[in-house]
Amino acid sequence: MQITFTGTGGAGGVPRYGCECVACIRARLQTQYQRRPCSALIETDQVRLLLDAGLMDIHERFPAGSLDAIILTHFHADHVQGLFHLRWGKGAQLPVLCPPDPDGCADLYKNSGILDFCQLEPFKPFEVGDLTLTPLPLNHSKVTHGYAIETSTGQRFAYLTDTVGLPEATTRFLQSWGAFSMALDCSHRPQARPPANHNDFNLALEIINQVSPSQAWFTHLSHEVDCWRLEEGFRLHDNLAWASDDLIIKI
Amino acid sequence: MQITFTGTGGAGGVPRYGCECVACIRARLQTQYQRRPCSALIETDQVRLLLDAGLMDIHERFPAGSLDAIILTHFHADHVQGLFHLRWGKGAQLPVLCPPDPDGCADLYKNSGILDFCQLEPFKPFEVGDLTLTPLPLNHSKVTHGYAIETSTGQRFAYLTDTVGLPEATTRFLQSWGAFSMALDCSHRPQARPPANHNDFNLALEIINQVSPSQAWFTHLSHEVDCWRLEEGFRLHDNLAWASDDLIIKI
Numbered sequence: 021m022q023i024t025f026t027g028t029g030g031a032g033g034v035p036r037y038g039c040e041c042v043a044c045i046r047a048r049l050q051t052q053y054q055r056r057p058c059s060a061l062i063e064t065d066q067v068r069l070l071l072d073a074g075l076m077d078i079h080e081r082f083p084a085g086s087l088d089a090i091i092l093t094h095f096h097a098d099h100v101q102g103l104f105h106l107r108w109g110k111g112a113q114l115p116v117l118c119p120p121d122p123d124g125c126a127d128l129y130k131n132s133g134i135l136d137f138c139q140l141e142p143f144k145p146f147e148v149g150d151l152t153l154t155p156l157p158l159n160h161s162k163v164t165h166g167y168a169i170e171t172s173t174g175q176r177f178a179y180l181t182d183t184v185g186l187p188e189a190t191t192r193f194l195q196s197w198g199a200f201s202m203a204l205d206c207s208h209r210p211q212a213r214p215p216a217n218h219n220d221f222n223l224a225l226e227i228i229n230q231v232s233p234s235q236a237w238f239t240h241l242s243h244e245v246d247c248w249r250l251e252e253g254f255r256l257h258d259n260l261a262w263a264s265d266d267l268i269i270k271i
Numbered sequence: 272m273q274i275t276f277t278g279t280g281g282a283g284g285v286p287r288y289g290c291e292c293v294a295c296i297r298a299r300l301q302t303q304y305q306r307r308p309c310s311a312l313i314e315t316d317q318v319r320l321l322l323d324a325g326l327m328d329i330h331e332r333f334p335a336g337s338l339d340a341i342i343l344t345h346f347h348a349d350h351v352q353g354l355f356h357l358r359w360g361k362g363a364q365l366p367v368l369c370p371p372d373p374d375g376c377a378d379l380y381k382n383s384g385i386l387d388f389c390q391l392e393p394f395k396p397f398e399v400g401d402l403t404l405t406p407l408p409l410n411h412s413k414v415t416h417g418y419a420i421e422t423s424t425g426q427r428f429a430y431l432t433d434t435v436g437l438p439e440a441t442t443r444f445l446q447s448w449g450a451f452s453m454a455l456d457c458s459h460r461p462q463a464r465p466p467a468n469h470n471d472f473n474l475a476l477e478i479i480n481q482v483s484p485s486q487a488w489f490t491h492l493s494h495e496v497d498c499w500r501l502e503e504g505f506r507l508h509d510n511l512a513w514a515s516d517d518l519i520i521k522i
């Protein structure tokens with residue numbers, strides 16, 4: 021399976037509007053450092069799935085018929101805001117597989133247009149083409165799912181954002197899943213007290229120690245994290261990496 | 272005052288996602304026919320105001336400090352969706368003057384970031400730089416204001432969308448306002464029964480007959496309206512015009 025990091029930014033992205041920090045200035049000058057709303061495109065020979073819909077130009081990037089489904093981690097605006105425009109399309113319904121959030125976001129459920137929302141059950145695997153996905157509950161201020169994604173030939177990739185730590189049941193699932201790669205929320209630089217809603221770098225490393233992925237990419241990154249990396253010149257272990265927008269990996 | 276129609280489309284815009292009608296095909300081939308979310312930039316020597324925030328690239332079009340305020344007609348997503356990203360900016364608060372809608376849209380009130388929401392009272396004039404604006408109630412499925420905008424030298428412009436017909440008090444205000452130009456909701460081609468939430472062409476003409484603007488531009492236009500215009504080759508009276516994206520007028 022091929023994974024494209026279509027966005028690796030937290031809410032507000034990089035550059036952050038009006039911010040003059042070194043990371044934001046760099047991102048304005050060199051677009052390869054920009055971080056759009058956190059999302060990923062998953063492709064195999066048989067399917068094309070978009071994980072999260074915060075990109076505000078979804079309707080331009082993905083012409084009608086080019087996606088088999090959109091899969092949502094949760095209904096915070098930075099993960100669904102591209103749907104507000106897309107929903108008014110014409111033609112075939114587009115499946116939007118989502119966590120069982122009774123509220124959704126604004127009037128998306130009420131005026132769903134071409135979007136066919138379908139709520140998923142945690143830990144209950146489902147198939148899309150040649151992929152099997154299992155929703156994994158995460159710890160966040162809204163009902164949130166990560167996804168364990170497996171190809172028919174046993175390649176495995178976990179997508180885990182937005183979260184602060186992991187629920188025990190999700191940790192156990194990953195510990196018994198077999199070899200896998202993953203993308204993980206790392207919204208904050210190391211903090212004295214871990215934040216309420218997202219991993220800081222320390223907590224992200226702790227999760228990695230617990231579930232032992234063969235490789236991991238940090239995503240949902242903020243300008244703070246980029247500033248910290250520029251200050252510290254920190255070097256990650258060989259099996260860890262910072263994701264960046266448009267990075268393509270093959271699992 | 273200078274007015275730029277930064278967007279002249281209804282919800283879904285033109286081209287509409289996945290639509291193969293003649294207006295949508297034309298808009299894909301020739302970008303001057305595209306219609307972005309309905310909005311307008313109002314400029315004088317002293318102020319720069321954005322009317323509605325449905326453009327999804329507000330944060331790129333208007334760098335921090337370049338707008339004095341955003342003024343909202345209402346909290347439907349196609350009029351506020353650009354705020355979801357913009358709010359996470361750094362630095363000075365940005366005034367967002369809005370109708371007294373208790374709900375706003377999604378979590379905009381709760382997580383307002385740099386946005387300083389300020390609810391306006393209908394018919395109570397307020398000043399921004401050398402402009403005086405008066406909120407005018409409209410008929411729509413959410414609390415909605417049009418705005419009567421006047422310069423210190425007596426140039427007048429009314430911005431009236433989204434609406435189906437006009438409330439009587441708004442009609443009376445405009446009838447006694449003196450000479451003015453206006454932009455008016457014309458979301459639908461002529462319909463047998465006028466639609467519930469927006470003007471069709473017939474109702475738009477009726478409003479124009481009632482309030483007698485010196486000039487009027489139709490906006491909040493749909494692909495249906497553009498198709499109808501292409502089919503009919505209809506010619507408007509000299510004081511009426513179809514707005515188009517990036518059209519600049521001086522009042």
Ligand SMILES: [Mn+2]
Pocket residue numbers: 030031058096098099182240
């Ligand atoms: Mn997020």
Ligand SMILES: [Mn+2]
Pocket residue numbers: 094096160182
């Ligand atoms: Mn979130």
Ligand SMILES: [Mn+2]
Pocket residue numbers: 281282309347349350433491
């Ligand atoms: Mn509208």
Ligand SMILES: [Mn+2]
Pocket residue numbers: 345347411433
């Ligand atoms: Mn509306």
Ligand SMILES: [Zn+2]
Pocket residue numbers: 035036039040041042043044045243244
């Ligand atoms: Zn910054």
Ligand SMILES: [Zn+2]
Pocket residue numbers: 286287290291292293294295296494495
């Ligand atoms: Zn069309």
